[in-house]
Amino acid sequence: MSIIDVRNASKSFKGQTVLADVSLTIERGRSYGLCGPNGSGKSVLLQMLCGLIAPDTGSVSIDSSLLSADRTFPDRFGISINGPAYLAGLSAIDNLLDLAAIRKRDTRADCEAVLDDVGLDPRSRQRVRTFSLGMKQKLALAQAFIESPEVLLLDEPFNALDEESVQNITTLLRAKSESGTTIVMTSHHRSEIDAICDSIITINGGKIRADTVA
Numbered sequence: 001m002s003i004i005d006v007r008n009a010s011k012s013f014k015g016q017t018v019l020a021d022v023s024l025t026i027e028r029g030r031s032y033g034l035c036g037p038n039g040s041g042k043s044v045l046l047q048m049l050c051g052l053i054a055p056d057t058g059s060v061s062i063d064s065s066l067l068s069a070d071r072t073f074p075d076r077f078g079i080s081i082n083g084p085a086y087l088a089g090l091s092a093i094d095n096l097l098d099l100a101a102i103r104k105r106d107t108r109a110d111c112e113a114v115l116d117d118v119g120l121d122p123r124s125r126q127r128v129r130t131f132s133l134g135m136k137q138k139l140a141l142a143q144a145f146i147e148s149p150e151v152l153l154l155d156e157p158f159n160a161l162d163e164e165s166v167q168n169i170t171t172l173l174r175a176k177s178e179s180g181t182t183i184v185m186t187s188h189h190r191s192e193i194d195a196i197c198d199s200i201i202t203i204n205g206g207k208i209r210a211d212t213v214a
């Protein structure tokens, strides 16, 4: 069953066409790997899938079960695009608790479990300002994973992660996919897509092509 439908969408920035009349259906429970050269439009497409960027022409329809009550906000999405949006003077757990306080779905124990899952110490008081790149990446993933979203949109989830962390996040994403979470993730590494995704979407020259992963 389709949960996001992109129909004949085009997007340009200052006369540069990034997406040219593309159509794409995201099916509930499937996982998609988005690949293509630098600057080909992967992040733009991810932002379009959750309504953060509107197409110039064409449409993006998001299933109403994923939207907030007033149907304007993508409520059941976990998003990690352009790194974490964090409060630098707070610890990882305090950043997650701040976020969880908005919708009050997750408890402190839930937030601690998510940090533990991504490989950050829930008890650490270290301020995020002093985090390494990989630690910030793990925080971005934790922010996307809280409240068990139905759809995960992840821009290069393995960026800056060491080998063991890549293994851990791969296992975590596969488990989420197997339990029904819809995942769309970008990657420059085919092996990462093959390890997690059912389908591969290639963007190049403003056009997209979707194939099943063998």
Ligand SMILES: Nc1ncnc2c1ncn2[C@@H]1O[C@H](COP(=O)(O)OP(=O)(O)OP(=O)(O)O)[C@@H](O)[C@H]1O
Pocket: 013, 018, 036, 037, 038, 039, 040, 041, 042, 043, 044, 045
């Ligand atoms: N808000 C914006 N304003 C102007 N141009 C933009 C904006 N967002 C994206 N672009 C342009 O759109 C093009 C596609 O960018 P995008 O970030 O989607 O590429 P990408 O495929 O994710 O690249 P990478 O692999 O390097 O992460 C780029 O040329 C970029 O400069």
